[in-house]
Amino acid sequence: MTKERKQALWGLVLVTPSFLLLLVVVVIPIVQSFIESLRNEAGGYDLSRYEWLFTDKGMRNNIWFTLKITVISCALVLLIGYALALYLRFSPGKLAGWIRRTYMIPMFIPGVIATYGLMNLLGNHGWLSRLLLPFGVTLPRIIFDEKGLIIANLWFNIPFTTMLLSSAIAGIPGSVIESARDVGAGKLGIFFRIILPLSYKTFLVALTFVFMGVIGSFTAPFLIGQNSPQMLGVAMEQVFGVFQEREQAAAIAVFTFLLCSVLGFFYIRSMAKEEAARM
Amino acid sequence: MSIQLSIKDLSKRYRTGEGVSDINLDVAKGELVTLLGPSGCGKTTVLRSIGGFLEPDSGDIQIEGRSVVKLPPEKRPTTMVFQSYNLWPHMSVYENLAFGLKIRKKSKAEIREAVAGALRLVRLPGAEKKLPGQLSGGQQQRVALARSLLLQPAVLLLDEPFSALDAKLRHEMREELREIQAQTGLTMVFVTHDQEEALALSDRIVVMNNGRVEQIGEPQRIYDDPASLYVARFIGKMNFLDGTAQGEFIRVGRGEFPNPKGLAGPVIAAVRPEDVRIGAADDRALSGRIKQSMVLGHYAEVSIETETGGTVRSFLPKDAVRELDIGQNVGISFAKTIAYPHTNESTGG
Numbered sequence: 001m002t003k004e005r006k007q008a009l010w011g012l013v014l015v016t017p018s019f020l021l022l023l024v025v026v027v028i029p030i031v032q033s034f035i036e037s038l039r040n041e042a043g044g045y046d047l048s049r050y051e052w053l054f055t056d057k058g059m060r061n062n063i064w065f066t067l068k069i070t071v072i073s074c075a076l077v078l079l080i081g082y083a084l085a086l087y088l089r090f091s092p093g094k095l096a097g098w099i100r101r102t103y104m105i106p107m108f109i110p111g112v113i114a115t116y117g118l119m120n121l122l123g124n125h126g127w128l129s130r131l132l133l134p135f136g137v138t139l140p141r142i143i144f145d146e147k148g149l150i151i152a153n154l155w156f157n158i159p160f161t162t163m164l165l166s167s168a169i170a171g172i173p174g175s176v177i178e179s180a181r182d183v184g185a186g187k188l189g190i191f192f193r194i195i196l197p198l199s200y201k202t203f204l205v206a207l208t209f210v211f212m213g214v215i216g217s218f219t220a221p222f223l224i225g226q227n228s229p230q231m232l233g234v235a236m237e238q239v240f241g242v243f244q245e246r247e248q249a250a251a252i253a254v255f256t257f258l259l260c261s262v263l264g265f266f267y268i269r270s271m272a273k274e275e276a277a278r279m
Numbered sequence: 280m281s282i283q284l285s286i287k288d289l290s291k292r293y294r295t296g297e298g299v300s301d302i303n304l305d306v307a308k309g310e311l312v313t314l315l316g317p318s319g320c321g322k323t324t325v326l327r328s329i330g331g332f333l334e335p336d337s338g339d340i341q342i343e344g345r346s347v348v349k350l351p352p353e354k355r356p357t358t359m360v361f362q363s364y365n366l367w368p369h370m371s372v373y374e375n376l377a378f379g380l381k382i383r384k385k386s387k388a389e390i391r392e393a394v395a396g397a398l399r400l401v402r403l404p405g406a407e408k409k410l411p412g413q414l415s416g417g418q419q420q421r422v423a424l425a426r427s428l429l430l431q432p433a434v435l436l437l438d439e440p441f442s443a444l445d446a447k448l449r450h451e452m453r454e455e456l457r458e459i460q461a462q463t464g465l466t467m468v469f470v471t472h473d474q475e476e477a478l479a480l481s482d483r484i485v486v487m488n489n490g491r492v493e494q495i496g497e498p499q500r501i502y503d504d505p506a507s508l509y510v511a512r513f514i515g516k517m518n519f520l521d522g523t524a525q526g527e528f529i530r531v532g533r534g535e536f537p538n539p540k541g542l543a544g545p546v547i548a549a550v551r552p553e554d555v556r557i558g559a560a561d562d563r564a565l566s567g568r569i570k571q572s573m574v575l576g577h578y579a580e581v582s583i584e585t586e587t588g589g590t591v592r593s594f595l596p597k598d599a600v601r602e603l604d605i606g607q608n609v610g611i612s613f614a615k616t617i618a619y620p621h622t623n624e625s626t627g628g
Contacts, residue, residue, distance in 0.1 A: 117287030173361055173363075175363075176367060178361070179359070179361060179367075179423075181352040182352050182358055182427075183353075183378055183382065183426065184354075185353060185378070185382055186353055186502045193378065194367060197369045198369055198460075204477045
């Protein structure tokens, strides 16, 4: 056996375990779900389960609601994440030091506990509303409302996003920003023309993570979401567990997966473009 | 000639204790002034204060008669060429150059023309579409120079712009900068630790040491008449000899040299190697013994051990060393000496 063949074989051996894992945990379930989602009530195969997704009023509302919460959450998380990352990078103050030491804490608190914490804090009889009551301030409904869901998404996603963006922004040399100021660029100009393009790749990674995390979220929507409309994750669980309609749940799962793939496509395309530019 | 840049009593101290104190400097319109000194002497602090990247503790900086000391860099009529080029890696050469002009709301046609003109000036015509990563170090620095030039700053600041380039390229860029300055008539403040660069480029040199100005003057003046022992050591090659000043003369061994400054007591006599003359041994002259001679191309460097125990180096025409033998006793005279009072830190050199 030649050296090259040996090396190729060895590479194949090394890659096999992760490939098998991916196959068993991801690929086969997706294929199975897809096949299952095509089975109609009569036992045949058609697209009726998907038709229901878009014709049933409740389900259509769920899809729109999920997309709305996801888009708003992504926008807010990235906005706040960038703001924090920029503040941490350019502010030498004590406050920045404290933020740097504490902003990752939410990542170490389990989702269920954090969600119950939010209920206790922001619920109708939560302690924030009790604190504000003496001042005559009544809080609007936050828990069991989309506001609560968005707040929970911020809690879960800001730390990781900030961490990603911080490391990207830390990688931009101060001298590059100095030269932009030197030719007359203000803060906004520097952000949009220098910082954003130079951290664009990480921005896309962060967006992908937040988008997938929110669109597929279950714990918070299940515990503090309203009854209707619901996030797709909760709707899927209901169709699967309460209504016992495995095929319909599979169709929701495949649809959610397709929504995520859209972002995945953009991410892969931008990576491929960069690779091509480097060649 | 009108004053373009005026620095008054500028002071800036860092927490480490380093910094600059009481810097005063006027730069005329169209002048190229170099801040020269070793690293840590404060030259970059002065430059960055002019550019607005550092806020001085006290003092004022005026450009075209207007105080700019409170303005941020983006509002100052200065541009800077940085040591590490600082081009924006995601932008093409054209975009790098156009960025500042776009901020100034210039029309597309104006920008295109200005970019092409600036690239011609730095001898990089047609490089518009390239990315900085596709250019060599020298080309990147040319682009950085063009980026600063086309904004037509009131004062162009250059922070050791050629120090990352190899010696040959550095030499070329130096000449090009001089040409560009002649063509554009821009006022420039140039920071370097390379005395040769400073001597070659500058209209005037500001020699700095420990955060203070040691001497300001034209290159030839600084070379011929260093104001302090520090400047004498820093600029060019120099021999230092211990001597004693008495009345009109400074005695070094058996030799006597004029004492124009009227110093008294122990002094250090400084003599440029090209001012050392070698003759026949003489009872009334400083004597020495030839230790070594090296022909270095068009001239020769001769080392002579003096009767006082020191070593004097002399630059001679290469033919003159043929008449000298190693170990030969000679008389040494100096065409010109400069003397400095002897202080504790002034021995050696």
